Amino acid sequence: MTKPVGIVAGGGLVGLTLALALHQKGFKVTVYEAVPKIMPLGVGIxxxxxxxxxxxxxxLLEELRSVAIETSSxxxxxxxxxxxxxxxxxxxxGYDVPQFxxxxxxxxxxxxxxVRERLGDDAVKTNHRLENFVQDENGVTATFTDSEGQETVAEVTADYLIGADGINSRMxxxxxxxxxxxxxxxxMLWRGVSEIDPYLDGRSMFMAGHNDLKLVAYPxxxxxxxxxxxxxNWIAERRIPSDLAERQGDWNKEGLLEEFASHFSDWDLGWLDIQNLYENAISIHKFPMIDRNPIPKWTFDRITLMGDAAHAMYPNGSNGVSQGVLDAMTFADLMEEGGDITDILQKYEDERREVTSRIVLANRETGPEKVMQMVHEQCPGTCGEVHTCIDPDTLEEVATAYKKLAGFHAGTLNTSK
Known part of the structure; x- marks a missing residue:
């Protein structure tokens, strides 16, 4: 029996992970990316x-280890x-693998x-923006234009189509x-990168503040x-109630120090000079914190959504990219099990949609970061060097509940295949 051949719309992190996972299982797939050239954009994840x-x-473990920081805490x-x-x-x-x-x-x-080494250079086609698709019982045909949407550059037919084209997904x-x-x-988020002297052990991730004013940083x-x-990598987060419904996430919009730095002027972490961190920024990007509401269905016969196209979420919990990777691996595993392609696509949705919808909603409640707001609201101001105003068991419960929801509780993950 001929193996299903796929089209992936979107050459970002999830689309490329999916291509690698399917190739490893022996399935042919081609990735179509809208931008003319894929560049190393963005900041930390x-x-x-x-x-x-x-x-x-x-x-990919050793290659990741060669460039990333293994987060210690x-x-x-x-x-x-x-x-x-x-x-x-x-x-x-206590995990079997690092956190990066x-x-x-x-x-x-x-x-x-x-992807290019394993699947060949032709496996990723740039300057191909998904315009539309049609499907019937025999397959799905996707039409692609150039990045500006001006000229049709390809019509491609395959057995299925995956939309992994991000929060502003055309699919x-x-x-x-x-x-x-x-x-x-x-x-509003201001995200930057600064090269400074190491703080703490040089591998620590921290979050400070509360729901209205927050700093997140990690090397x-x-x-x-x-x-x-x-x-x-650092994120300065400040609440700005306003109607920003028409604003989209834009990695390349420049942010300015005067828009946020002074709001942190009276903060004192002791082991990190926050103003020095901000003032040494190599770059600053500004964009609103946005997500999308969970939707009732991802899969329509021979097409489905994946990654941010399916479940864009707030960065609370630092979990968005990881959930997209899990999408890709789940789909590849189901493909290996075999069956009718429409059934496989539906099984993939059945395994992933409900849990990611719960994570989207949990992240709106700030995910595991809610402990900071709990202290902000409840601390009487009498705590010493470490907050004792919230029972440690309560804090442990918050952390554990999110890990279990998101699928990275050590006890479960270490025993899974």
């Missing part, structure tokens, strides 16, 4: 242990530097290189034409660490 375990199966603080909660991560946290903090562009280039817009723009959280490049420096 986290690859949590459940996604790293999957990426290790694809033979995650800690939450109030703005005066008092610790709320701290836990080891990755190998130190990595530049998004570095990860993208690792995936792209692997999703076709399926849900009345959905409208992404959902705005009321919070992301091993090359800098090897030189005795830290290449730190």
């Amino acid at each position: 986290n690859l949590l242990p459940h996604s790293v375990k999957s990426l290790a199966k694809l033979g 995650l800690a939450y603080y109030s703005e005066d530097g008092k610790q709320i909660w701290k836990e080891p991560r990755g190998i130190a946290g 903090s990595i530049h998004r562009g570095d990860f993208h280039m690792i995936l792209l290189k692997a 999703r817009r076709i399926l849900y034409p009345d959905e409208g723009p992404p959902h705005y959280s009321g919070q 992301i490049r091993k090359e800098a660490a090897d030189r005795g420096k830290s290449y730190v």
